Amino acid sequence: MTPFKTNALKYNLDRKAIAKKYDVFLVKKDAKRFNRGTMCLDVPLMEKRVCAVRFDCENTFYVLMDKGDGNKTLLLNALKQTDEIDKICIPSVRISDVNDRTLIQLLLNTLGTSSNERLRINNLTGHLYCYKSDWLKKNAKEGLIEQVSCLEILVTKDLCLNISVRTFTSGxxxxxxxxxxxxxxxxxxxxVLSRFQTMARKPKNSTEEEFIQRQKFHNKYNIPFLNIGKDKESFESSKMGVVADIIQRFNDRFGDLAHLDFDEISEYKxxxxxxxxxxxxxxxxxAALDGMNIRIIDLVKENSGEYCTKAQEVVENLCGIKPTIGVNKSKDGLNICVVLEKEKYKDVEDPYSKNYDATVQHITIGGDFKNKSAQLKSVLNELVIKHDVRNKKxxxxxxxxxxxxxxxxxxxxFDLDDENEKQIYCFVTIHPNGSFDFVKKDPTDLFDYDDYTKCTEIFAGNDDVCGIVMNHKGEINVIRNTDWFTIPEIFKIREEYEKERVHEFRSKVGREEFLPGVTDIKMFEKDGSIxxxxxxxxxxxxxxVANAANxxxxxPYDDAPIFFEQLLPLMNVDFVHNERLTVRPFPFKYLTEWARMNFDLKE
Known part of the structure; x- marks a missing residue:
């Protein structure tokens, strides 16, 4: 059994040695928070002795400086360039008093001066951002840069390393x-985009093209979690490739002063x-589709006939059933509705919002039909799930x-899409024969106390609860999100790319050696928790691999036994996400579909 790594940090900090090399200062604003986008976070870095800035919370940030006399005065003079200096105080702080999270982040932020052609890094507004040329998005016509995406490297309060995509968009x-x-x-x-192709604060009187940190509407930029293609550049342009680079640079820079690695889990099922x-x-x-009446409903009706015919052929190849094509839905069958992109229905009747009394799934017209097979396979799965929900079996x-x-x-x-931000609690109970029933509980049902009501209390004030499972005895297992995700063997992968041979990362042996934390379903115990x-x-x-495995x-709730292991096979299915496993037992998908059919949910 090969151990796998998580993003929980395993680290050493020689605080005495760090204190001999650096001074740390806490910059605090009395009472009020710093102004949105305050220059206070960036002007300190203009001083040569300033190594890093780390934004802490609304009214505080930390500054790390090379050891030296007069550092506090230098910092004050730098901050005088801003309009918030009269509200700022700089209380003395010893490195021994700085918590591990803050100290590690400050040391990481010093890497903002260690850029190279492959990976550029800067410490901007108290954050650590990593940039690559591959992540620049240019205008198709003029070739001008419209968006600059980067990765933020952040140490969480639980001492995990988090990686988030941030995008700066042109004005x-x-x-x-x-x-x-x-x-x-x-x-x-x-x-503005600097000559190093990193973002920098726009000077006051600059006429350069300006950017803000926002995404375009419905156009989120994604960087793959992991890419293990033929060349090492594919790996280096993934999140895990960047993390491997950052950790290596950190350890090379600080040597015996500080060292970072990732925690390992060696025992698991x-x-x-x-x-x-x-x-x-x-x-x-x-078998589920056998005998089903499948119909393709053309809701576009203009230049859509050829598309519907091709879709008909693909569906027949997938399941052996040739759908009919029409404009009226089948109440008893499965309906594939061909529509335009959602944005096209702003000022007209929106087919997405219709409350159908039939089993319906939409598919957007257009695109390359080479990719439609997988999409239509997913559509068929969705239709069968909705059909099951209607028939409760x-x-x-x-x-x-x-x-x-x-x-x-x-x-x-579930959150309802209404002015009062009302919430409801929904449950599906599955019987031994595979039939099931749904129940909705409202927080206002004060005089209707039962096992379901007990479950609703678990959700109250706990945003990390993503689901509960209750057996016939009323015993409950709670599923909670964490800041953890798994990490592949990123340093071994880097070494493997240096060898002149074909890299067998995806073979059974390769997955065991390089990807134990990336593949399949695993359950483990740590510090008494499952x-x-x-x-x-x-x-x-x-x-x-697009996303991390969270x-x-x-x-267990109220001393209940943990019976969740029996539910692991309920995630080893691919009908919830086509050709991908589902991250929670699949009955949660059925529950979500029922809630969408019956309530106006917030997206």
Missing amino acids: KCKNQIIFSPKHPYESYPKY SLERTRACINEDKSIRT LSLYDWTKTGFQNDVSFGMK YYFVGTVGLGMQTS IRRIE
Whole structure:
């Protein structure tokens, strides 16, 4: 069993040695928070002795300086260039009093001066940003840079390393960004693209093109979590490639003063998605669709006939059933509705918002039909799930395989899309024969106390609760989100790319050596708590992994036993996310679909 790593930091800090080399200062603003985009966070870095700035909270930040007399005076003089100096105080702070999170982040932020052609880094507004040329987005017509995406490297309060995509968008694209009356475009700090192709604060009288830190509407930029393609450049342009580079630079720079690594989990239970699982699920899906009436509904009606005909052929190849094409839905069958992009329905009747009394799934017209097979396969899965929800009976999974001889309930909290920001709690109870029922509980149901009401109390004030599971005895296991995610063997992968040979990362042996924290479903115990994660399917995996495998904690409620291990196979299915595993037991998907069918939920 190969250990896998998580993003929980394992570190050494020689505080005495660090104190001999550096001074640290806490800059604090009395009572009020710093102004939005305050220059106070950036002007200190103009001083040669200033190594790093770390934004702490609304009214405080830390400054790390090379050891020297008069550092406080130098810092004060730098801050006098801002209009907030009269409200600032700089109390003395010893490095021994600085918490581990802040000290590690300050040391990381010093890497803002260690850029090279492959990876450029800067310490901007108290944050650490990493840039690559691959992440620049240019205008197709003029070739001008419209967006600059980067990765922020952040140490969380739980001492985990977090990686987030941040995007700076040109002011020329502000009509593609939605602003609130409280925060119009003018209120955002302005940045310019420096000659190093990193973002920098815009000088007061500069006429350079300006950027703000915002995404375009419905146009989020994604950087793959991991890419293990043929060349090392593909790896280096992924999040994990950047993390490997950052950690290596940190350890090289600080030597014995400070060292970073990642925590390891050596004991765990694993559930692999085998060829037998895939074939069984395929057979069950074929049986679920057998005899179904599938109809393609053309809601575009202009230049859409050829598209519908091609979609008809693809569906027939996928499931052996040739759909009919029409404009009226089938109440008893499965309806694939061909529509335009959602934005095209701003001023006309929106087919997305119709409350159909039939089983319906939309597909957007256009695009390359090479990719439509996977999309239509996903559409068929969605239709069968919705059909199951209407009929209150599972057809995509043999529930008897779970071994549950009694009812099992799954519960979630949903936000309603209304002015009062009301919340509801919904539950699905699955019976031993695979049939199920739904229940909705309202927080105002004060005089209707039952096991479901007990479940709603778990959600109150706990935003990290993403679901609960209750057995027939009323015993509850709570699923909680954490800041944890798994890390592949990034340093071994870097070394492997230096060897002149074909890299077998995705073979069974390669997955075991390089990717134990990326593939399949694993459950483990740490510090008395039970955790699990759902990775990518190892068998036949692609070279690019889009997202990290987030780790979730299973918590017994009120001294209940943990029975969640019995539910692990409920995530080893690909009908929730086409050809990907689902991160929670699949009944939560059924519950979500029922809630969407019956309530106006906030997206």
